[in-house]
Amino acid sequence: MNETRLQYAILLVLIVFIIILISLAASVFVRKKRSKRLQRIKIILATSIGSQLKNSEPSYPTKIINILKKELKLNYGFMAIANVLVELQEIILLPQTEKPMAIINKIGLDSKIFNKLKSKNSYKIALAIKYSYELGIIKHCEHFKQYTNHKNVNLRREAQLGLFVFEGWGGFKYLSNITQPMSLWQIIRIMEVLEKHPLPASLVQVKNMLCSKHSDTIILALYCANHFELVTLNNEILPCLDSGNERISKLAVQFKLMLEAKTRPKVIVGGDKEIILKTSTSNGSIYT
Amino acid sequence: MGPFTHSLDWFFLVYGIVLFSCYFLFVFFATRAIKKNKNNASLLTPNQIKGAKELPSISLIAPAYNEGKTIIINVQSLLSIQYPYYKLIIVNDGSNDNSLEQLIKAFDLVLSTTPIKAQPIKSAPIKDIYTSANPLYKKLTIINKENGGRADALNCGIANATTDLVLCTDADCIIEQDALIKMVRPYLQATQKEVIATGAGIGIANDSIINNGTLQTLKIPKSFIAKVQVVEYMRAFLVGRMAWGYINGLFLVSGAFGLYPKKRVLEVGGFDKDTVGEDLELCIRLRVHMERLKLPYDVVYIPETLCWTEAPATPKVYITQRDRWARGLYETIKKHRYLFYNPKYKSSGMLFFPYWVCFELCAPIVEFIGLILLILYIILGEINYSIAILLFILIYFIGAVYSALAILIYTYNFKQYATFSKVFQLVLVAFIEPFTTHPILLYAEMKGYFKKIFRIKSTWGTMSRKGFVTNKD
Numbered sequence: 001m002n003e004t005r006l007q008y009a010i011l012l013v014l015i016v017f018i019i020i021l022i023s024l025a026a027s028v029f030v031r032k033k034r035s036k037r038l039q040r041i042k043i044i045l046a047t048s049i050g051s052q053l054k055n056s057e058p059s060y061p062t063k064i065i066n067i068l069k070k071e072l073k074l075n076y077g078f079m080a081i082a083n084v085l086v087e088l089q090e091i092i093l094l095p096q097t098e099k100p101m102a103i104i105n106k107i108g109l110d111s112k113i114f115n116k117l118k119s120k121n122s123y124k125i126a127l128a129i130k131y132s133y134e135l136g137i138i139k140h141c142e143h144f145k146q147y148t149n150h151k152n153v154n155l156r157r158e159a160q161l162g163l164f165v166f167e168g169w170g171g172f173k174y175l176s177n178i179t180q181p182m183s184l185w186q187i188i189r190i191m192e193v194l195e196k197h198p199l200p201a202s203l204v205q206v207k208n209m210l211c212s213k214h215s216d217t218i219i220l221a222l223y224c225a226n227h228f229e230l231v232t233l234n235n236e237i238l239p240c241l242d243s244g245n246e247r248i249s250k251l252a253v254q255f256k257l258m259l260e261a262k263t264r265p266k267v268i269v270g271g272d273k274e275i276i277l278k279t280s281t282s283n284g285s286i287y288t
Numbered sequence: 289m290g291p292f293t294h295s296l297d298w299f300f301l302v303y304g305i306v307l308f309s310c311y312f313l314f315v316f317f318a319t320r321a322i323k324k325n326k327n328n329a330s331l332l333t334p335n336q337i338k339g340a341k342e343l344p345s346i347s348l349i350a351p352a353y354n355e356g357k358t359i360i361i362n363v364q365s366l367l368s369i370q371y372p373y374y375k376l377i378i379v380n381d382g383s384n385d386n387s388l389e390q391l392i393k394a395f396d397l398v399l400s401t402t403p404i405k406a407q408p409i410k411s412a413p414i415k416d417i418y419t420s421a422n423p424l425y426k427k428l429t430i431i432n433k434e435n436g437g438r439a440d441a442l443n444c445g446i447a448n449a450t451t452d453l454v455l456c457t458d459a460d461c462i463i464e465q466d467a468l469i470k471m472v473r474p475y476l477q478a479t480q481k482e483v484i485a486t487g488a489g490i491g492i493a494n495d496s497i498i499n500n501g502t503l504q505t506l507k508i509p510k511s512f513i514a515k516v517q518v519v520e521y522m523r524a525f526l527v528g529r530m531a532w533g534y535i536n537g538l539f540l541v542s543g544a545f546g547l548y549p550k551k552r553v554l555e556v557g558g559f560d561k562d563t564v565g566e567d568l569e570l571c572i573r574l575r576v577h578m579e580r581l582k583l584p585y586d587v588v589y590i591p592e593t594l595c596w597t598e599a600p601a602t603p604k605v606y607i608t609q610r611d612r613w614a615r616g617l618y619e620t621i622k623k624h625r626y627l628f629y630n631p632k633y634k635s636s637g638m639l640f641f642p643y644w645v646c647f648e649l650c651a652p653i654v655e656f657i658g659l660i661l662l663i664l665y666i667i668l669g670e671i672n673y674s675i676a677i678l679l680f681i682l683i684y685f686i687g688a689v690y691s692a693l694a695i696l697i698y699t700y701n702f703k704q705y706a707t708f709s710k711v712f713q714l715v716l717v718a719f720i721e722p723f724t725t726h727p728i729l730l731y732a733e734m735k736g737y738f739k740k741i742f743r744i745k746s747t748w749g750t751m752s753r754k755g756f757v758t759n760k761d
Contacts, residue, residue, distance in 0.1 A: 003674065006675065010679070010681070013686075014681070014682065014685055017689045020689070020693070021692055024693065025696055028696055028699045028706070028711070032706060123327050126331055127331065130331060154327070154331050154477075180479075183476060183478060183479050184344070184475065184476050185477055188341075189340075191342070192340065
């Protein structure tokens with residue numbers, strides 16, 4: 001290779017690297033600025049929601065609304081505001097009836113989230129579903145159903161959770177035909193959500209799931225039976241003891257033990273009760 | 289110069305191009321992996337995990353050998369971790385100092401009445417087991433055993449754990465409060481693939497201020513050699529391991545902070561006591577085990593720094609550490625050489641292991657031979673100075689830019705070093721490092737290889753520590 005051309009090539013590579021370094025350094029400082037702005041939004045929203053709790057007729061100054069609307073226009077701006085609202089909910093522990101719907105509607109956050117539900121990006125849809133159910137935007141619920149068996153694990157998890165949040169035990173009817181595997185978190189969260197809803201008179205959906213061909217659906221039903229001590233499902237669960245699937249048979253054994261324990265007086269054993277509980281309940285069998 | 293040296297020149301050029309291309313491919317994969325991790329974290333937040341009623345239980349296992357200087361503060365730190373279901377097992381590996389006495393006094397320890405069971409993995413005999421009489425420390429168990437080395441102590445801890453997962457760490461590590469919450473996420477999110485190991489970023493806390501066992505103020509270390517290691521760790525953990533994790537090719541989950549399913553670790557017989565690179569060896573063995581069982585698996589890395597440690601602050605200790613790492617790498621590669629281009633082990637055998645052999649094991653050797661050749665060329669006057677200097681500048685600059693990119697990616701994503709002065713200091717270190725500590729590193733690695741090649745008996749090596757800066761207020 002010609003010496004001069006080689007020198008030019010090396011110089012070009014050096015220049016490219018310098019440009020990469022400078023642009024990355026600049027983005028670090030832009031990001032820092034953005035995190036400061038988000039902090040300001042958090043304070044604004046906290047103050048506004050605080051006033052909403054004190055007064056029945058909350059007032060949001062136009063200045064605040066404009067700041068939030070401006071943030072919403074940015075890419076992932078909806079995420080920043082929704083995140084702050086969810087975080088504030090966790091701190092203030094707002095009941096379902098007192099969700100900050102006024103501010104959500106006023107700045108158009110609900111329609112922004114709805115637009116994201118139609119996105120082609122699985123992550124954005126999952127995020128939109130999560131914010132919809134966490135902020136109590138029930139009108140979006142209908143759109144979750146199409147994603148319950150989606151190939152993206154995060155998306156189908158959020159869609160299923162959303163349905164359970166809004167429909168309680170009725171959420172099981174959307175899981176009867178799922179073929180995609182479930183994560184431990186999906187099961188844990190479904191149980192937590194169901195705890196907030198009263199046990200239905202008929203457990204036909206759970207029974208149907210126990211007859212499913214898909215092992216993960218059976219696992220969820222067994223988990224549910226163990227968690228809520230659904231002893232009436234005895235006849236449907238006992239055949240699972242002979243299942244070829246290790247997790248299914250282990251959960252069925254736990255159900256059997258729970259049944260037996262319910263029919264005899266309890267004996268408290270020594271040691272760390274918390275840990276004993278953890279290893280003996282359904283959770284302990286997840287890694288089998 | 290003959291055709292042999294001409295071929296060698298081409299070999300070095302191609303080797304360098306491939307290696308640097310891999311590095312920049314790593315940067316690309318690492319940024320994708322960090323983004324994926326952030327997306328997962330935004331859908332499954334630490335707060336949600338913290339609030340969950342049912343989570344896998346974890347045993348935190350920390351071997352301690354003559355850690356008297358820092359043992360109390362470190363155990364306090366390990367006890368203050370936020371996770372609803374965890375136990376802390378400190379394995380006193382036959383310390384000659386007063387570690388055990390200090391622990392007994394500080395944590396109201398009493399001899400456990402539970403009889404010592406038969407161990408599922410062999411380890412040096414257990415002398416006694418202590419638990420705390422103080423309900424505040426009910427999570428704590430101390431196993432006092434005869435000395436058997438780090439791997440042996442970890443095996444003893446794993447054998448005595450009663451939980452789903454085991455987190456192997458060191459007693460001299462400061463672990464972030466929410467570390468377990470973040471570490472457990474891959475296990476909670478897993479579907480088809482079983483997570484067989486999870487690691488996370490490890491940071492350097494020399495000269496930083498520790499308060500009540502937690503990192504209060506992170507400072508850039510005063511010692512230059514420790515400063516260099518901050519950059520090294522960013523490069524290795526944030527870029528290297530994240531990239532390998534992204535393509536499920538991770539072979540190493542750091543011994544200082546790795547979470548494993550207990551069942552799988554017991555199946556493979558725990559850590560190998562015959563190597564000083566026991567973390568790398570276990571990870572490879574776990575992968576091989578899953579390949580043989582024909583089960584899908586994943587080794588996951590978390591980009592956040594969740595564990596802080598004290599890095600060697602003097603060249604002598606640094607050389608001891610890197611010499612040991614080089615020996616560990618050599619031993620492990622030699623032990624698992626059957627993997628090399630073995631299609632039975634799929635990508636692990638055909639791609640990831642050959643990379644480790646060619647670019648992790650052989651890179652110092654290639655560099656060493658290259659240096660000798662360079663000196664020879666200079667002596668023989670067989671060098672084109674204008675091209676050589678330009679190439680030298682290019683190689684130097686690529687190396688420094690790679691480090692600077694790691695620093696900037698870290699700063700972009702995490703707040704720990706996100707001040708102008710810290711970034712400036714670290715970038716400066718990245719540009720000075722090739723002339724200062726890199727030759728020391730090369731020397732240490734070659735020393736380790738020579739010890740192995742010429743079968744010179746060597747041990748773990750003494751790692752003298754200064755101890756963390758603590759704030760008693």
